[in-house]
Amino acid sequence: MNLVLSTDAKPRLKWTPELHQRFAEAVDQLGGADKATPKSLMRVMGIPGLTLYHLKSHLQKYRLGKSQESEFCTENKEEDYREIQAVEGHFSGEISDATDTQNNESLQIAQALQLQMEVQRKLHEQIEVQRHLQLRIEAQGKYLQTVLQKAQETLSGYNSSSLGVELAKAELSQLVSMVNTGCPSPSISELTEAGGFSLKAVERKQMRGTICSVESSLTSSESSGRKEEKRPMKQSGDPQKSNRRSLELSLDIYPEGKPRSTDASNQANRRKRSGIAISDGVISSPNLRIRANHVPKEKRSNLDCSGKRLPYMTSDVNEVSGKSFDFIVVGGGTAGCSLAATLSERFSVLLVERGGSPYGNPLVLDKKYYGLSLILTDEYTSVAQSFISKDGIMNHRGRVLGGSSAINFGFYSRASDAFIEKVGWDKGLVREAYEWVESRVVFKPELTLWQIVAEFGLLEAGILPYNGFSFEHIEGTKVGATVFDERGTRHTSADLLEAGSPENMTVLLKATVKSVIFQNENRNETTACGIRFIESNGSPDHTHEAYLNQCKCSSSWGDVILSAGALGSPQILLLSGIGPHEHLRDFNIPLVLDLEGVGQGMRDNPAIALLVDDKPQNRLPDTPQVVGIADDFKIIVEAGIVPVSLNATRMTIAAKVAFPASKGKLALNSTDPRENPSVQFNYLAKEKDLEECVKMSQLLQRVARSQSIAMFLGTEHRNNLMSSEDELRKSCRKNVRTFYHYHGGCAVGSVVDKDHRVYGVQGLRVVDGSTLLESPGTNPMATLLMLGRYQGIRILKERTDAGAFGTGQIP
Incomplete structure (x- = not known):
C-alpha cells in the first residue's frame, strides 16, 4: 500500500479509508485501543513510510473517539450504530493534522467544562x-x-x-x-x-x-x-x-x-x-x-x-443481694419504669433490668440510628434480643432499661375509648395517667417529606377524614405523637424514673431474674417473698436473692411485680413453678401452682409491608408519624424509611390487622432465663384473620397507586401489584410479618385478676402487655406506659386504704 501525502509545502499524511481500515484491524489484533501502542501498530501494519509520529497522533484520536462513543451511547441499538459510524467516519476522511488538532482541542474543552461543572456541584454539596x-x-x-x-x-x-x-x-x-x-x-x-x-x-x-x-x-x-x-x-x-x-x-x-x-x-x-x-x-x-x-x-x-x-x-449484684424492699419490680421496660417511679413516691422499690443503661448509647437515643439496634443483635448483650418464632418469623424484644420503648419506631397514640371501656379501666384515671406520661416523654413531630407524601397517599386512598395531630385513636388519617424530641433524641420509659423518688428506688442493671421465691407456711396460701437472680453475663448457677420487707409476716403488704413483657413474664412464672403441670415436669421444675393459662393466648398482629423503592439507598431512616385507621379500626397503615443494613434504607408502607383472632402459645426452651422461650403466634390461622389480611393488602395497594406515592413507586414493585383475591390470599400467607406488638401469656381472667394479681398466690402481680387479651388497636407503647402509672396509682391507693406505710422516704 502506497501512502498519500498532501501537496502542501510541508506534506502531511492523508488517512484514506483503506489505510484507516488497516489501522483498525491492527488495533483489534492487538486487543483494542487501550492495549495498542504506536510501535506495535507500526510493526503489525508493516507499511513503508509510516512513522511513529503518524501512528501516535492517529491512535490518540482513535482512542478519544472510542471514549466518546461509549460515553454518549444510548440503549437504542440503531442510534448506537449511527454514532459508531459517525465516529468511524471521523477517521475515514481526509483529515489533516491541523483539523484533527482543532477537533481534539474542542473535545478537550468540552470535557474540561463538564469536569468543572461536576467539581462545582460537589463543592456546593460540601459547603x-x-x-x-x-x-x-x-x-x-x-x-x-x-x-x-x-x-x-x-x-x-x-x-x-x-x-x-x-x-x-x-x-x-x-x-x-x-x-x-x-x-x-x-x-x-x-x-x-x-x-x-x-x-x-x-x-x-x-x-x-x-x-x-x-x-x-x-x-x-x-x-x-x-x-x-x-x-x-x-x-x-x-x-x-x-x-x-x-x-x-x-x-x-x-x-x-x-x-x-x-x-x-x-x-x-x-x-x-x-x-x-x-x-x-x-x-x-x-x-x-x-x-x-x-x-x-x-x-x-x-x-x-x-x-x-x-x-x-448499679450493675453490681452484691449491692442488692440479701437486701429487702417494699416492692420488687422485675423488668425495667415500657410499663415497668412508670410503675416503679409511681410506687417509689411512698415505698422503697427495687427495679431489676436484664439489660444496661440506654444513656450514652446512640443506637437507642439518636434518631438517625433508629432501627440499627434490630440489626446489631447478639446472644446476651445487645439492646435488642432477636428471636424467630415457630412460625418462622424474625422478631425482637428489648433488653435495655426502657425495654421496647428504647428500640421501637417511637410512635405514640392512646388506645380508643372503646378499648378502655372493654377492659374495664377507670377512664378518668386512665386519662390522668396518659397525661402524666405525655408531660415527660412525648412530643409533637414536624413531618418529614416522606411522611407528608404518605399523608396525602392515605387520604387519596380514601382513609378519611383527616384528623390532623391527635393523641386519640380515631378513624381516618392523623398525625400521631412521638418520643423523639426536636433534636432527634429518643425519650424512653427510663426517663420516667426521674419523676419518682430517687431516694426510694434502686435500679439493678444487667441482672436477669431466674425465679420468684415463695413461702407456704400454712400450706393453704402461697406467698411471694422475693426473687432469685443471676448476672446477665454470668453463670446461670451462681444465683443471688432479694426479698420483700416483712415477707415472713402474714400481714405483708409488699409485692413482687413482673413487668418483663409478653415473653419475659410468662417465662418467669414457668421457671418459678407456676404454669401447666405437665410442661413444668418436662423441665424438672417443682410445681408451685398448676395454672394452665400461663403461656397461653399468645397473639401478634399480622402485618404486610410493601417496598416502594426499587433498591436500598443511602438515606436517613424515617420513623412513622402519620397513620391511617380504616375499616372500623380493624386496619392500621403506616409509612417509614427503615434500615436494611448499616448504610442503606428502604421506603415502605405497611399495615397490620388490629384485632387478630388467631392465638398461639409460649413454652420454655431451657431453664436458663437468658434464653428466649419458644413461642408460636399462628399468624392467619383463623379464616377471619386471612380475610382481614386480604382487605388490608387491597388497601395497601390503593395507597401505593395513589398519585402521591405512585411517583415514588419503583417499576418492579408497580408491576408486582396484584388484583385477584386468590393472589392476595397466597401473598398474605407467604409475606406475613410482625409489627412487634405481640401480647398475651398472662391474660387477665386466666392468669391474673382485674387488679393484676396472679390467681392463687399472694404478693405476686403481672403488669405489662402479657396481661392484654387483645391489642389496643394502635401501637401499644402509649398504653403500656400509661398502664404502669395507672396500676401504680391503684396500688398506692390500695395500700393507703389498708393503712400500710413503707420503709421508703415520703417526699
Whole structure:
C-alpha cells in the first residue's frame, strides 16, 4: 500500500479509508485501543513510510473517539450504530493534522467544562454540609460554654484551699477561654463530625476538669424534696429541652467506698445517699460523661449532669443481694419504669433490668440510628434480643432499661375509648395517667417529606377524614405523637424514673431474674417473698436473692411485680413453678401452682409491608408519624424509611390487622432465663384473620397507586401489584410479618385478676402487655406506659386504704 501525502509545502499524511481500515484491524489484533501502542501498530501494519509520529497522533484520536462513543451511547441499538459510524467516519476522511488538532482541542474543552461543572456541584454539596456542621458546632459550643461557666461559678463558692480545687478552677478557666475563642476540644469536634455510621465509640478524651462533679455537688437541699409540677406535653420548639440536649459527651464515675446497704436497719445511710452511681464503674448520661471518681458519695446530688433526677443505679449484684424492699419490680421496660417511679413516691422499690443503661448509647437515643439496634443483635448483650418464632418469623424484644420503648419506631397514640371501656379501666384515671406520661416523654413531630407524601397517599386512598395531630385513636388519617424530641433524641420509659423518688428506688442493671421465691407456711396460701437472680453475663448457677420487707409476716403488704413483657413474664412464672403441670415436669421444675393459662393466648398482629423503592439507598431512616385507621379500626397503615443494613434504607408502607383472632402459645426452651422461650403466634390461622389480611393488602395497594406515592413507586414493585383475591390470599400467607406488638401469656381472667394479681398466690402481680387479651388497636407503647402509672396509682391507693406505710422516704 502506497501512502498519500498532501501537496502542501510541508506534506502531511492523508488517512484514506483503506489505510484507516488497516489501522483498525491492527488495533483489534492487538486487543483494542487501550492495549495498542504506536510501535506495535507500526510493526503489525508493516507499511513503508509510516512513522511513529503518524501512528501516535492517529491512535490518540482513535482512542478519544472510542471514549466518546461509549460515553454518549444510548440503549437504542440503531442510534448506537449511527454514532459508531459517525465516529468511524471521523477517521475515514481526509483529515489533516491541523483539523484533527482543532477537533481534539474542542473535545478537550468540552470535557474540561463538564469536569468543572461536576467539581462545582460537589463543592456546593460540601459547603452545605460544612455550613450545617458549623451551625451544630456553634450550638454545642454555646451549650458547653454555659456548662463551664456554671461550673466555674459553683467552684468559686468553695473556699477550700486544697490543691484539687485550685487546679480545677485553673483548668475550668482555661476551658472557658478555649470555648470563648472558638477552639473546641478534640472530643467535641469528633462528636460533631457529619457522615456515616461507626460502630466504634467516639474516642473518649478526658477533659481534665471537674465540671460534672462540681455541677453535681450542688447541695441536696436544693434538689431533694422538690416535687415536679405537672407540665404540658413538650413541644418541638421547647427551648429548655433544646438547651439540655445540645451536647453529648461521656461520663465515667468510678465506685468508691462501701456498697450502699438497702435493708431497714440502714435507713439513715440511705437518707444520706443521694445522686447516681453504677458500681461497676460507669454511669451514662445522655449529655455528659466526665471522670469524677474523686467526688465523695455524700457530695453527689440527685441531679445527673443533664439535670435529670435519677435513682441509684448499679450493675453490681452484691449491692442488692440479701437486701429487702417494699416492692420488687422485675423488668425495667415500657410499663415497668412508670410503675416503679409511681410506687417509689411512698415505698422503697427495687427495679431489676436484664439489660444496661440506654444513656450514652446512640443506637437507642439518636434518631438517625433508629432501627440499627434490630440489626446489631447478639446472644446476651445487645439492646435488642432477636428471636424467630415457630412460625418462622424474625422478631425482637428489648433488653435495655426502657425495654421496647428504647428500640421501637417511637410512635405514640392512646388506645380508643372503646378499648378502655372493654377492659374495664377507670377512664378518668386512665386519662390522668396518659397525661402524666405525655408531660415527660412525648412530643409533637414536624413531618418529614416522606411522611407528608404518605399523608396525602392515605387520604387519596380514601382513609378519611383527616384528623390532623391527635393523641386519640380515631378513624381516618392523623398525625400521631412521638418520643423523639426536636433534636432527634429518643425519650424512653427510663426517663420516667426521674419523676419518682430517687431516694426510694434502686435500679439493678444487667441482672436477669431466674425465679420468684415463695413461702407456704400454712400450706393453704402461697406467698411471694422475693426473687432469685443471676448476672446477665454470668453463670446461670451462681444465683443471688432479694426479698420483700416483712415477707415472713402474714400481714405483708409488699409485692413482687413482673413487668418483663409478653415473653419475659410468662417465662418467669414457668421457671418459678407456676404454669401447666405437665410442661413444668418436662423441665424438672417443682410445681408451685398448676395454672394452665400461663403461656397461653399468645397473639401478634399480622402485618404486610410493601417496598416502594426499587433498591436500598443511602438515606436517613424515617420513623412513622402519620397513620391511617380504616375499616372500623380493624386496619392500621403506616409509612417509614427503615434500615436494611448499616448504610442503606428502604421506603415502605405497611399495615397490620388490629384485632387478630388467631392465638398461639409460649413454652420454655431451657431453664436458663437468658434464653428466649419458644413461642408460636399462628399468624392467619383463623379464616377471619386471612380475610382481614386480604382487605388490608387491597388497601395497601390503593395507597401505593395513589398519585402521591405512585411517583415514588419503583417499576418492579408497580408491576408486582396484584388484583385477584386468590393472589392476595397466597401473598398474605407467604409475606406475613410482625409489627412487634405481640401480647398475651398472662391474660387477665386466666392468669391474673382485674387488679393484676396472679390467681392463687399472694404478693405476686403481672403488669405489662402479657396481661392484654387483645391489642389496643394502635401501637401499644402509649398504653403500656400509661398502664404502669395507672396500676401504680391503684396500688398506692390500695395500700393507703389498708393503712400500710413503707420503709421508703415520703417526699
